[in-house]
Amino acid sequence: xxxxxxxxxxxxxxxxxxxxxxxxxxxxxxxxxxxxxxxxxxxxxxxxxxxxxxxxxxxxxxxxxxxxxxxxxxxxxxxxxxxxxxxxxxxxxxxxxxxxxxxxxxxxxxxxxxxxxxxxxxxxxxxxxxxxxxxxxxxxxxxxxxxxxxxxxxxxxxxxxxxxxxxxxxxxxxxxxxxxxxxxxxxxxxxxxxxxxxxxxxxxxxxxxxxxxxxxxxxxxxxxxxxxxxxxxxxxxxxxxxxxxxxxxxxxxxxxxxxxxxxxxxxxxxxxxxxxxxxxxxxxxxxxxxxxxxxxxxxxxxxxxxxxxxxxxxxxxxxxxxxxxxxxxxxxxxxxxxxxxxxxxxxxxxxxxxx
Numbered sequence: 231x232x233x234x235x236x237x238x239x240x241x242x243x244x245x246x247x248x249x250x251x252x253x254x255x256x257x258x259x260x261x262x263x264x265x266x267x268x269x270x271x272x273x274x275x276x277x278x279x280x281x282x283x284x285x286x287x288x289x290x291x292x293x294x295x296x297x298x299x300x301x302x303x304x305x306x307x308x309x310x311x312x313x314x315x316x317x318x319x320x321x322x323x324x325x326x327x328x329x330x331x332x333x334x335x336x337x338x339x340x341x342x343x344x345x346x347x348x349x350x351x352x353x354x355x356x357x358x359x360x361x362x363x364x365x366x367x368x369x370x371x372x373x374x375x376x377x378x379x380x381x382x383x384x385x386x387x388x389x390x391x392x393x394x395x396x397x398x399x400x401x402x403x404x405x406x407x408x409x410x411x412x413x414x415x416x417x418x419x420x421x422x423x424x425x426x427x428x429x430x431x432x433x434x435x436x437x438x439x440x441x442x443x444x445x446x447x448x449x450x451x452x453x454x455x456x457x458x459x460x461x462x463x464x465x466x467x468x469x470x471x472x473x474x475x476x477x478x479x480x481x482x483x484x485x486x487x488x489x490x491x492x493x494x495x496x497x498x499x500x501x502x503x504x505x506x507x508x509x510x511x512x513x514x515x516x517x518x519x520x521x522x523x524x525x526x527x528x529x530x531x532x533x534x535x536x537x538x539x540x541x542x543x544x545x546x547x548x549x550x551x552x553x554x555x556x557x558x559x560x561x562x563x564x565x566x567x568x569x570x571x572x573x574x575x576x577x578x579x580x581x582x583x584x585x
Contacts, residue, residue: 269293271328271368273349275377276454277470278364279442281501282357285379287332287341287364288470289349290451292322324348333365346475348451359383359440361468380470382502386440388533389502390431390469391495392510393517394447394457397538398427398466423464424538426571433575433584434508435467442505443469446494448487448515451475488516495524499531506533508583510574513567514540522560529561534581539569 276288324347332339334355341351349366364377382389395401400422435441443466449457451473458471474490498507509524509532511517518537525532535557557565566577578584 267295269295269323271325271370273330273366273368273375274455275364275366275375276451277458277468278377278379279444279470280352280355280357280379280381281384282359282381283354284352285334285355285357285362285364285381286352286470287334287349287366287377287379289330289366289375289377291325291328291330291343291347291349291368293325294322328368328370331367331369335362344475346451348475357381359386378468380442380468382442382505383440384504386438386442387504387506388438388508389442389444389498389505390434390508390510391444391446391498392431393512393515394445394449394471396424396512396514396540397510397517398424398431398445399457399460400424421460423460423466424570426573426575427538428464428466428571430571430575430578431467431510432465434578437584442502443467444472444498445469446472446491448490449473488520491516491520492523495520496527499524499528503531505531507531508533508578509535510538511535512538512540518557522557525560525563529563532563534578534583535560535563535565536574536578537565537567538571538574539567541569 270293271291272294274290274292276290278285278287280286324343326343326345326347329340329342330349332341332349332351332353334353335357337355339351339353341349343349359381360383362379362381364379366375366377367373392398431443435443445457445461447457454471454473462468472494474487498505509517509521511521518535521532521535521537525535556567559565564581566574566581568574568577575584
């Protein structure tokens with residue numbers, strides 16, 4: 231049977247945005263040069279999450295070289311993946327033309343990264359609640375990358391979703407410079423935790439056993455290892471990072487950070503309909519607007535909204551406050567405000583979410 235032009239157009243894949251095509255061509259050029267120099271595909275593992283029947287596996291495939299003999303990295307016996315830090319995480323070449331083998335509880339699956347080298351896939355599993363390890367490798371790479379995954383118990387009824395910049399980490403920088411800060415401040419020691427926030431999140435995790443703690447941010451996947459080390463060093467509870475891939479998308483010049491948060495919140499509500507989330511953010515970005523929309527659409531999935539108030543100086547650097555007035559309630563969901571974790575703890579105690 232003949233196929234009409236309309237049918238052919240309907241079935242054909244959409245044409246990528248010009249910026250995306252330019253970026254892809256640039257990455258292909260760099261990948262060819264890097265491979266000629268002996269660089270191999272390397273999986274950078276990220277923390278994932280799931281339920282006893284499925285798991286969301288996250289990671290990124292980049293080209294990297296082994297440390298040179300006698301170099302500082304070689305003397306410290308660093309692995310190839312550990313060389314992809316700081317600004318190198320932004321200049322490393324992502325690859326999507328490799329097959330990644332993922333092993334979960336003795337079962338293997340093969341997936342392909344997206345155009346930015348990001349692995350974000352859901353696999354069927356049979357796992358018990360708690361922490362498990364997923365192993366990932368590429369055919370042309372060396373070694374196996376291990377990614378922790380947290381399996382949420384179906385009996386759990388409470389979870390925490392928290393922003394990062396200006397919520398658990400004080401940046402005190404103008405928004406236009408935030409990307410440069412995340413790129414060139416290589417050491418997690420240089421980052422300052424928000425007072426009391428680590429204690430707050432740890433208390434929530436301790437008082438609600440099995441609580442998933444998810445860090446949702448508009449930051450780039452490139453800084454995930456640094457943020458993970460920062461959270462661990464400052465005693466924040468371990469949990470998955472849900473970040474984004476910088477650069478052009480398939481259909482636009484720039485990615486929308488607001489849309490990234492909205493989509494992931496909606497996804498988590500669908501994946502865990504039995505959970506009521508405490509949404510933690512700050513009043514210097516779009517967190518209040520995003521959380522209000524989510525609480526309106528999914529009031530049964532929100533236990534409360536906790537907003538860290540920026541200081542006047544921080545608010546100026548952030549471009550102002552997102553709302554002129556404080557919220558008190560949205561569709562029955564309580565809101566609370568404080569400049570630090572201790573103040574938010576007191577508010578949560580008053581609302582019965584902490585003891």
